[in-house]
Amino acid sequence: MSTITLISIIILCLLIGAILLLIWQRQKGKIIPLAVIFVLGFFALGLGAIIGFVHKGEDYQAYQKLQWHTLAPEQIAPLVAQGYTVFVDITSDWCTICQTNKAEVTHREQIVNALMADNIILMQGNWSEANKTIESYMRHEGVPGTPYNKIYGPSAPNGILLPSKLSMSDVLNGLAAAQTNRS
Known part of the structure; x- marks a missing residue:
């Protein structure tokens, strides 16, 4: 307190x-x-x-618990083959939509809790400065700029592209669709 x-x-x-x-x-x-x-x-x-x-209940600092890995496109397919879901976020400091997505979606406690599941790997590329890995990945994806979010998983090895302007339901539905149905 x-x-x-x-x-x-x-x-x-x-x-x-x-x-x-x-x-x-x-x-x-x-x-x-x-x-x-x-x-x-x-x-x-x-x-x-x-x-x-x-103190209405939401932890606005929850996003600090997220463990982001640096974007490594070559690791996505092997991780998915092992049963993981990979959430890719390409962002930049100067992108206003990226900052809005963080404030309204990816930094919200409900989304943070969903992204902290044991079977989810978070990969982020910050394109605020030139980066050959991000440039190569984005060229391969056919996308010119940020924001870019894609979820790969056992049910979606090629990934599920999320809209540029995210909503909480976009992320939650994408995560559910990409993961293997567990009985």
């Missing part, structure tokens, strides 16, 4: 405590304006909503 979250929770507890104290004092006959109680209540409600929104 971060320091800011801890401080926010402490402040929320203090607000609730102050509200309860004021209500108790009011019941004992002290003159406490209801407006004060309501204002503190709205502050507590707002702070509680902010804490809830910030």
Whole structure:
């Protein structure tokens, strides 16, 4: 838990405590304006909503767990023959669609969890600078630039090409289609 979250929770507890104290004092006959109680209540409600929104459940740092291997096209077919699924991502730092795909799809916790399966190998080529391996692979694939994502697997040894603008369902469906049906 971060320091800011801890401080926010402490402040929320203090607000609730102050509200309860004021209500108790009011019941004992002290003159406490209801407006004060309501204002503190709205502050507590707002702070509680902010804490809830910030911690709504998704781990936005999950992508850091992914173990990307450098693109090695010659290793794809042998890995697929061994039963692995290979997710290839060709990206570049200057490609806005690539960055959008990361933010909206490949860095999302649900996709990260799917990509972390034991039978999935992640290969990435960052084409921000000239790279003969990436150039050769892209020429072989007949694609001029980034973004480029393809999933190879036992059910799809030639690969399943994903659209340039990814969606979470594109990746999940591609992974399912490329993998061997297990009974």
